[in-house]
Amino acid sequence: MTKKQAADHSSLIYTLTDKPAPGPAFLAAAQHILASIVGIVTPSLVIGGVLGLGEHIPYLIAMSLFVSGVATFIQCRQFGPVGSGLLSVQGTSFAFLGAILAAGFAVKGRGGTPEDILAMIFGLCLVGCVVEIVLSQFIHKMGRIITPTVTGIVITVIGLSLVKVGFTDFAGGAYVKQNVPDAFGQPVNLMLGALVVVVILFMTFQKNPMIRISAIMIGLIVGFIVAAMLGKVNFASLGSGPIFALPIPFKYGFSFDLGLFLPVAFIYLITAIETTGDLTANSVISGEPVSGETYLKRIKGGVMADGINSGIAAIFNTFPNTTFSQNNGVIQMTGVASRHVGIYIAGILLVLGFFPIIGGFFRLIPNPVLGGATLVLFGSIAVAGIRILASQEIDRRKIYIMAVSFGLGLGVTLVPEAVGKLPDILKNVFATPITLSGLTAIILSLVIPEKFGEPAGESSEAVDPA
Numbered sequence: 001m002t003k004k005q006a007a008d009h010s011s012l013i014y015t016l017t018d019k020p021a022p023g024p025a026f027l028a029a030a031q032h033i034l035a036s037i038v039g040i041v042t043p044s045l046v047i048g049g050v051l052g053l054g055e056h057i058p059y060l061i062a063m064s065l066f067v068s069g070v071a072t073f074i075q076c077r078q079f080g081p082v083g084s085g086l087l088s089v090q091g092t093s094f095a096f097l098g099a100i101l102a103a104g105f106a107v108k109g110r111g112g113t114p115e116d117i118l119a120m121i122f123g124l125c126l127v128g129c130v131v132e133i134v135l136s137q138f139i140h141k142m143g144r145i146i147t148p149t150v151t152g153i154v155i156t157v158i159g160l161s162l163v164k165v166g167f168t169d170f171a172g173g174a175y176v177k178q179n180v181p182d183a184f185g186q187p188v189n190l191m192l193g194a195l196v197v198v199v200i201l202f203m204t205f206q207k208n209p210m211i212r213i214s215a216i217m218i219g220l221i222v223g224f225i226v227a228a229m230l231g232k233v234n235f236a237s238l239g240s241g242p243i244f245a246l247p248i249p250f251k252y253g254f255s256f257d258l259g260l261f262l263p264v265a266f267i268y269l270i271t272a273i274e275t276t277g278d279l280t281a282n283s284v285i286s287g288e289p290v291s292g293e294t295y296l297k298r299i300k301g302g303v304m305a306d307g308i309n310s311g312i313a314a315i316f317n318t319f320p321n322t323t324f325s326q327n328n329g330v331i332q333m334t335g336v337a338s339r340h341v342g343i344y345i346a347g348i349l350l351v352l353g354f355f356p357i358i359g360g361f362f363r364l365i366p367n368p369v370l371g372g373a374t375l376v377l378f379g380s381i382a383v384a385g386i387r388i389l390a391s392q393e394i395d396r397r398k399i400y401i402m403a404v405s406f407g408l409g410l411g412v413t414l415v416p417e418a419v420g421k422l423p424d425i426l427k428n429v430f431a432t433p434i435t436l437s438g439l440t441a442i443i444l445s446l447v448i449p450e451k452f453g454e455p456a457g458e459s460s461e462a463v464d465p466a
Contacts, residue, residue, distance in 0.1 A: 013335035016086065016286050020338055028336040029344035032089055035213045036324050038220065040068050040091040040349075041362050042377065043319055045370060046165060047097065047121075048363075050174050051104040053114045058359030059245060060118075063318040064092050066247050066353020069346040071309035071321045075302065076342025084302030086282045087331060087339045090309055093322040094381060095271050096125070098161050098434050099263040100319060106260055118317070119253035124264045126314035127256060131268040132307030136300050139276055146273045149398050150441040152388035154270050157409040157437045159382025164413070166378045169193075169371030176367065188230065189368040196223040196372025209333040213326065216373050223369035232366045243357045247316045259425035263432040268307070270438065271322050275306045278323040285328050286337035401444045409437025 014020050020028070041061045048057035071090035078085035100121055107117045135142070168174055170193035172184040183189075196219040203215035211218070227233050279302045280290055289295045302323065310320035331337050352358055389402065412419060413433045422430060430436050 011335060012287060012337050014338040014341075016288060016337050016339055018338045019340045020336065024336070025338070025341050025344050028330075028334050028338075028341045029348060031210065031213075031334060032327050032330050032341070032345050033348055034210075034217065035326050035330050036068075036089050036091050037065075038216045038373070039094070039324060039326065039377075040064050041359070042370075042374060043092040043094055043097060044359075045362060045365070046169075046374060047100055047104070047319065049169070049367065049370075050101055050165060051108065051114070051117055052175065053117070056114055056118065057363050058356040059251075060318060061359030061362055062245060062353050062356040063247060063316050064313075064353075065349050065358070067309070067313045067316050067318050067321060068092065069349030069351075069353060070312055070316075071305070072342055072349065073346035074309060075305045075323070076339040076346070078301060078339075081297075081301055081304060082308060083305045084279050084282075084298045085339060086279060086286060086288070086298060086302070087327075087337055087342050088279060088282055088302065089324045089327040089342070089345055090306075090321045091324045092313075092318065093271060093310075093320045094162070094377070095155075095158055095274070095322070095434075096264065096267050096320050097165070098158060099267050099432055100125075101165070102263060102432050103257075103260040106257075107255075115252050116255070120255040120257065120260065121319070122250075122252065122314040122317060123254045123256045124261050125320050126254070126311055127261060128264045128268050129307045129311035129314065129320070131265045132272050132310065133304055135269065135272045136303035136307060139272060139299060139303050140296060142273070145442060145446070146269065147445055148388050148392050149401055150438065150445055151270065151273050152385045153402060153405045153409075153441045154385070154434060154438040155274070155388060156382050156385030157406070158434050159378050159380070159385060160410065161413050161433045162378040162381065163375065166371050166374035169367040170375055171368070171371070173367030173371075188232070192223055192227055192230075192232070192366065192368040193372035193375070195226060196220065196369055197376060199223070200373065200376050209329075213329060213333070216377065219376075220365060220369060220373050223372060224365055227366045227369050232368075233364055235364065238357070238360050238364060244354055245356045247353070249315050251317045259427070259429070262425075262429050263435040266435045266438055268310070268320070270434075271306065271320070272303050275303050275323050278325045278328065279303075281325065281328050282323075282331070285331050397448050397450070401441055401448065404444060405437040405441040408440050409433040412436055 041064055044060040044064050048060055068091045075083050075088045075090050077083060103121055103124055104117045107120045168177060172189045177184045199222045200215045200219035203211050203218050206212055276299055279299055283290050283295060306322055313319060313321050412431060416431055419427055419430045
């Protein structure tokens with residue numbers, strides 16, 4: 001154990017293997033749920049709203065909570081080679097939004113119903129989880145393919161490509177844009193979205209760490225209250241759905257399309273790397289080793305659990321799961337690293353998952369309010385990618401890898417019709433900015449020799465920013 005790890009360990013109130021009493025354990029679990037619940041349910045809200053899934057949204061949200069409980073239990077409890085055994089909360093991944101929306105629009109464009117759309121999405125995600133399960137056993141050997149440059153590019157493009165979705169909600173939402181264009185972009189919508197952004201920023205810079213962690217939720221609550229005062233919340237829709245519902249495996253069926261599958265499979269590759277980073281950070285904060293056999297076993301088990309949990313998510317009608325990095329901050333703030341707390345977190349999420357009415361409450365959030373929050377969330381994803389890129393020396397080789405990857409990825413985002421005449425299987429790959437930029441970064445990283453990687457400032461051929 002290094003000096004830093006020893007210091008981290010000494011600052012903990014409860015270490016990884018400690019068993020807090022029910023009171024402290026429940027309090028710590030509640031703080032983790034407060035930090036993660038918006039992240040767990042928001043992808044379902046966004047996907048449901050953009051694809052027009054309507055009445056299915058509360059059930060999808062309920063299943064996202066239910067599966068997050070199951071997944072967190074598996075990740076923390078550790079079953080043989082499955083699970084990290086760390087206090088690691090699992091929740092719905094934002095990384096898949098672009099690929100899932102692309103698949104959903106493809107099915108919708110063929111005349112598919114909401115049920116057809118969901119059957120395809122969950123079928124793709126179920127088959128795709130095998131990619132991450134297999135990769136978990138080779139994660140320590142993938143450094144040559146998935147470099148910090150590749151990971152940083154993909155995460156940045158994920159964030160930037162989703163900003164359009166967030167800003168569309170900010171201005172009123174996709175449904176309003178298509179069906180009530182006069183209401184789209186009204187000043188009241190922009191005011192609500194801006195209010196949420198301002199509240200989130202204000203709360204983020206408070207001294208109290210719990211307020212900072214809860215900034216997104218507080219922003220949504222304030223925005224919701226103001227929207228209700230302005231008559232922008234339709235409470236009548238809350239009573240139209242069931243209060244209680246059981247999880248039903250394959251409720252919407254199962255479909256598959258190879259062309260739509262490739263972008264989803266690629267994101268599983270990237271999330272495997274993200275999970276490795278999150279679990280490493282968790283180990284550091286928990287005072288656990290970040291090298292050696294124990295560490296490697298935890299990483300492999302954590303990534304495998306990520307894949308298996310995403311398969312469970314597809315079976316129970318929700319979207320792929322991943323480890324949540326924000327919960328590492330809760331561990332650091334509370335000094336509670338006990339994986340026993342994960343059982344409480346899992347139990348609370350499981351219970352919430354049996355009540356679609358909770359999803360109904362989230363569905364009441366007006367699009368501009370949700371847009372203000374997702375704009376910050378998606379922008380933060382892009383910033384996380386930029387931080388990864390900035391953490392390494394940017395030499396001439398990396399400049400051109402980044403330039404071409406960003407150019408193609410963002411180019412197809414801005415001009416999607418440019419690839420409209422390609423065969424379907426190619427179009428589904430090249431029309432997805434995340435896949436296109438990621439594949440480009442991987443290929444260029446393998447093709448361009450390391451010897452061309454001298455510092456950019458020392459080469460006469462370097463790109464001149466001016």
